[in-house]
Amino acid sequence: MVGFADLREISSDILDACTTGISIAVALDPRIVVGIQDRPTPEYYEEYNRVNSLLDKLGQQVAQYLTEHGERAEWLPATEGHIDAETLSTPLPHKTAATLAGLGWIGKCALLVTREYGSAVRITTVLTNAPITTGKPVATSLCGKCTACVDDCPGRASSGRNWNVDLHRDSFFDAFACREAAHKLAREYIGVDNSICGKCIVVCPWTKKYIKKALSFSN
Numbered sequence: 001m002v003g004f005a006d007l008r009e010i011s012s013d014i015l016d017a018c019t020t021g022i023s024i025a026v027a028l029d030p031r032i033v034v035g036i037q038d039r040p041t042p043e044y045y046e047e048y049n050r051v052n053s054l055l056d057k058l059g060q061q062v063a064q065y066l067t068e069h070g071e072r073a074e075w076l077p078a079t080e081g082h083i084d085a086e087t088l089s090t091p092l093p094h095k096t097a098a099t100l101a102g103l104g105w106i107g108k109c110a111l112l113v114t115r116e117y118g119s120a121v122r123i124t125t126v127l128t129n130a131p132i133t134t135g136k137p138v139a140t141s142l143c144g145k146c147t148a149c150v151d152d153c154p155g156r157a158s159s160g161r162n163w164n165v166d167l168h169r170d171s172f173f174d175a176f177a178c179r180e181a182a183h184k185l186a187r188e189y190i191g192v193d194n195s196i197c198g199k200c201i202v203v204c205p206w207t208k209k210y211i212k213k214a215l216s217f218s219n
Contacts, residue, residue, distance in 0.1 A: 001025040001116065003101025006134040007092075007127070010100075014091040018072060018127035020134060021097035024058050026051050027117040030214040033207065036198040039189045040182075045196050048122070052078045055124040062126045071130040078124040088175040094123040099165070102135035105142055106163040109149040109200035110173040113142070118207025119149075119200065139165040149200035155181030158200075 005021040032047045059075035066073035076094065083090055095112040099105060103123075104114035111119040141162040150158045161172035169175065182195035190196060201207055 001027075001103055001114065001121070003098065003103040004132045004134045005097045005100035005137070007097070007100065010092065010096070012091045014076075015127060016072075016074065018074065018129050020128050020130060020132050021092075021101065022062060022126040022128060022132070023094070023098040023101040023103055023123060024055060024062070024126070025098065025103055025112070025114065025117075025121045025123045026055055026058075027210070028120040028122065028201075030120065030211040033120045033198070033202055034211050034215070036202050040185050040196045040198055042190055044198055045186070045190050045192060045194075048196060048198075051122045055122055059124045059126050063128075066126070066128050066130055069130075071128055073126055073128040073130070076125045076127065078122055088179060089169070092125070092127075094125050097125045098123050099139075100134075100137045102138055105138045105140065106169075107141065107143055107149060107200070107204065108147070108158045108160055108162065108172065109153060109178070110158070110163075110169055110175065111149075111200065113204065113206055115206065117210045118204045120202075120204075120207045120210060137165070146205060148203040148205060152199050152203045153178070153181070154185065154197065154199060155179075157181070 003023045036044045055078035063073040063075040104112045107113040113119045150160045155177040157174045157178035159172045179195045182197035186196040
C-alpha cells in the first residue's frame, strides 16, 4: 500500500521544509501471522525483520528517485532508530503519516489498522517537497466496541478508548507496559532481546479477514 500525506500542519524539526509524506506499507505473511495466536515465534521474528528490510530498501529507492529528479527527499527507517527512550515516541510516527495519507486508523493497541490487511502491516515514510496530490486523512477509529486486542494484550497496555486524531497516544495506551511485556515474551520464546509480541495483531478482526481471504485464495 502507498499513500500520500499532507504534512503542512505537522510541527516537527524532522520535516526540514518537506510538506508531503509518502507512506509505504507492506503486509506480513498471513501464514506466519496466524502462527502467533499464543506466543511470538522465530518465524514471526524473521518475517518482522524481513519486512523491515524490504521497507528500508523501498524507502531508499523512493528517496533516491525523487532527489535524482530535483526534489528534496528524506527516508525515515522502518526500524526503531529514532525512538526517544524517555517517551517511546518519534518526532513523526510512521502511523501518523499513514493516517494522514488515508491508509487506515489507529487501533486501541496503538497500531495502524487497515481495511485490507488489518494491523498485519509494517510501514515506513519518505518525506519530500515534491508536488504530489495527497489523500484524504482518516481522523477517527473504526474499531467501535471491539476489544479483542485490549482483552488479549499480555501487558494490559490499552485503556480500550477509541482513537481520534486529537487523542494523544498516552491517554489511551501505555507504550511502556507494551514494551515490557513484549520483551519478556521475546526473551522467553524466541531468545532475543527485542520487543516482539504480535498478539494484538493476530486477534484483530480486520487482520482475521485478511488472513482468511489470503489463505483461502492460496488454497
